[in-house]
Amino acid sequence: xxxxxxxxxxxxxxxxxxxxxxxxxxxxxxxxxxxxxxxxxxxxxxxxxxxxxxxxxxxxxxxxxxxxxxxxxxxxxxxxxxxxxxxxxxxxxxxxxxxxxxxxxxxxxxxxxxxxxxxxxxxxxxxxxxxxxxxxxxxxxxxxxxxxxxxxxxxxxxxxxxxxxxxxxxxxxxxxxxxxxxxxxxxxxxxxxxxxxxxxxxxxxxxxxxxxxxxxxxxxxxxxxxxxxxxxxxxxxxxxxxxxxxxxxxxxxxxxxxxxxxxxxxxxxxxxxxxxxxxxxxxxxxxxxxxxxxxxxxxxxxxxxxxxxxxxxxxxxxxxxxxxxxxxxxxxxxxxxxxxxxxxxxxxxxxxxxxxxxxxxxxxxxxxxxxxxxxxxxxxxxxxxxxxxxxxxxxxxxxxxxxxxxxxxxxxxxxxxxxxxxxxxxxxxxxxxxxxxxxxxxxxxxxxxxxxxxxxxxxxxxxxxxxxxxxxxxxxxxxxx
RNA sequence: GGUCCCUUCGUCUAGUGGUUAGGACAUCAGGUUCUCAUCCUGAAGAUCGCGGGUUCGAAUCCCGCAGGGAUCACCA
Numbered sequence: 355x356x357x358x359x360x361x362x363x364x365x366x367x368x369x370x371x372x373x374x375x376x377x378x379x380x381x382x383x384x385x386x387x388x389x390x391x392x393x394x395x396x397x398x399x400x401x402x403x404x405x406x407x408x409x410x411x412x413x414x415x416x417x418x419x420x421x422x423x424x425x426x427x428x429x430x431x432x433x434x435x436x437x438x439x440x441x442x443x444x445x446x447x448x449x450x451x452x453x454x455x456x457x458x459x460x461x462x463x464x465x466x467x468x469x470x471x472x473x474x475x476x477x478x479x480x481x482x483x484x485x486x487x488x489x490x491x492x493x494x495x496x497x498x499x500x501x502x503x504x505x506x507x508x509x510x511x512x513x514x515x516x517x518x519x520x521x522x523x524x525x526x527x528x529x530x531x532x533x534x535x536x537x538x539x540x541x542x543x544x545x546x547x548x549x550x551x552x553x554x555x556x557x558x559x560x561x562x563x564x565x566x567x568x569x570x571x572x573x574x575x576x577x578x579x580x581x582x583x584x585x586x587x588x589x590x591x592x593x594x595x596x597x598x599x600x601x602x603x604x605x606x607x608x609x610x611x612x613x614x615x616x617x618x619x620x621x622x623x624x625x626x627x628x629x630x631x632x633x634x635x636x637x638x639x640x641x642x643x644x645x646x647x648x649x650x651x652x653x654x655x656x657x658x659x660x661x662x663x664x665x666x667x668x669x670x671x672x673x674x675x676x677x678x679x680x681x682x683x684x685x686x687x688x689x690x691x692x693x694x695x696x697x698x699x700x701x702x703x704x705x706x707x708x709x710x711x712x713x714x715x716x717x718x719x720x721x722x723x724x725x726x727x728x729x730x731x732x733x734x735x736x737x738x739x740x741x742x743x744x745x746x747x748x749x750x751x752x753x754x755x756x757x758x759x760x761x762x763x764x765x766x767x768x769x770x771x772x773x774x775x776x777x778x779x780x781x782x783x784x785x786x787x788x789x790x791x792x793x794x795x796x797x798x799x800x801x802x803x804x805x806x807x808x809x810x811x812x813x814x815x816x817x818x819x820x821x822x823x824x825x826x827x828x829x830x831x832x833x834x835x
Numbered sequence: 836g837g838u839c840c841c842u843u844c845g846u847c848u849a850g851u852g853g854u855u856a857g858g859a860c861a862u863c864a865g866g867u868u869c870u871c872a873u874c875c876u877g878a879a880g881a882u883c884g885c886g887g888g889u890u891c892g893a894a895u896c897c898c899g900c901a902g903g904g905a906u907c908a909c910c911a
Contacts, residue, residue, distance in 0.1 A: 806871035
């Protein structure tokens with residue numbers, strides 16, 4: 355049995371979004387599972403569409419997700435080079451052989467002529483087949499001439515590891531361009547040569563290639579190549595419509611999720627479980643569980659819509675599984691923290707205390723600033739927090755002031771440990787005769803100027819004695835004004 | 836239009852002849868001495884696209900239809 359070799363073969367035309375990476379995820383999982391090899395190959399045969407820098411972005415994306423490749427442009431193996439533009443002599447060699455053996459012919463028709471033929475067929479409501487227009491006396495193929503495959507129409511039935519049994523009649527088999535007039539091969543030709551030369555055992559890609567399968571199969575047969583295992587994955591659809599997810603409709607690049615503070619583990623989990631499950635009710639899969647349990651035959655055959663809510667939920671559950679020190683390390687970037695943190699609070703031990711409090715309400719790291727500003731600086735008094743509070747608005751400023759003074763008097767004696775604070779807050783409920791909903795809300799607003807915060811005792815402990823008491827004083831002053 | 840594929844709660848899905856059609860996200864309600872969140876409990880939510888068959892019995896098998904998608908390049 356041959357060792358498993360899979361590949362991800364993107365063309366460098368832009369960043370990778372959620373829809374694209376699945377074409378890399380599945381073959382990567384298959385290779386990992388089998389202890390095989392995952393190859394990264396760059397398909398840059400269309401010079402016109404190439405976007406500079408795209409290759410680096412793709413590499414960065416795969417690396418962030420932990421989908422390391424074993425062979426690729428920067429990881430020489432026995433089957434290089436791994437960039438198609440550097441393999442041109444190879445394609446030309448095969449092309450020459452096919453021309454010599456009569457398996458392909460020079461097609462010197464201009465694009466305009468071809469277009470006219472297509473339109474003519476269309477007006478007659480017939481399918482256009484290039485093989486119906488083969489030249490009677492083809493010229494000898496020479497550099498600069500397009501080379502077209504001479505197909506052998508027949509019915510094909512094959513098995514797709516994801517889609518199951520597929521078949522198509524001879525009308526799906528046609529002549530197609532192998533070598534373009536710029537002497538570059540087409541995808542249709544190059545990928546088959548490469549997969550063969552690189553001993554690829556599993557070709558896993560998006561379902562847009564299914565329609566071309568009969569043509570490819572015909573070429574494999576003409577060349578005498580064995581068929582690899584094929585697996586065509588359905589597209590991920592846009593959240594609203596039924597269209598395939600695309601950049602045009604605002605699909606974000608995977609790297610953008612990284613920059614917003616999503617975890618690779620969550621992204622991997624989300625990507626895999628969109629359209630795949632192991633048959634149990636498990637939803638959360640670690641990377642190693644995915645590798646162990648993934649199988650192509652359990653991939654859904656219909657397209658799944660991209661649901662960002664689910665990603666958010668998953669990321670939250672992965673964040674909650676982190677230890678506080680892991681969480682600190684992962685969030686240790688300026689973009690994830692409020693601007694201009696005073697130096698006395700800009701240290702790992704203080705920030706870790708803050709993180710411990712907000713960990714369970716975090717969905718992604720970029721929302722840390724909005725959740726934590728009051729831990730780092732005093733915010734201006736917002737009188738609407740009290741005036742719109744459904745419990746507090748019923749009290750007069752004097753009554754509120756009295757409660758705050760009682761709070762001050764008690765807390766000034768505290769060592770501000772969370773445990774001590776909790777005890778004193780409970781005592782204050784007795785002293786003031788108020789419900790938690792009233793007293794705690796008041797103290798929270800006074801000390802954070804925020805509508806929501808983590809548990810009061812823990813929050814006060816982190817804010818500290820000096821600032822807490824000061825902020826309560828400031829609130830009392832504002833109430834008097 | 837030709838060819839090929841798909842169709843179970845709003846969304847992602849389990850399900851392969853007999854189930855009260857199960858779970859998850861989202862939503863709503865209650866609970867966890869306060870808010871937000873977490874967690875727990877519960878509710879609502881699917882005439883299994885439609886119409887015919889086969890069968891004692893069909894989401895599951897067969898046929899037809901409809902809707903959706905992919906593809907018909909010297910793009911990948």
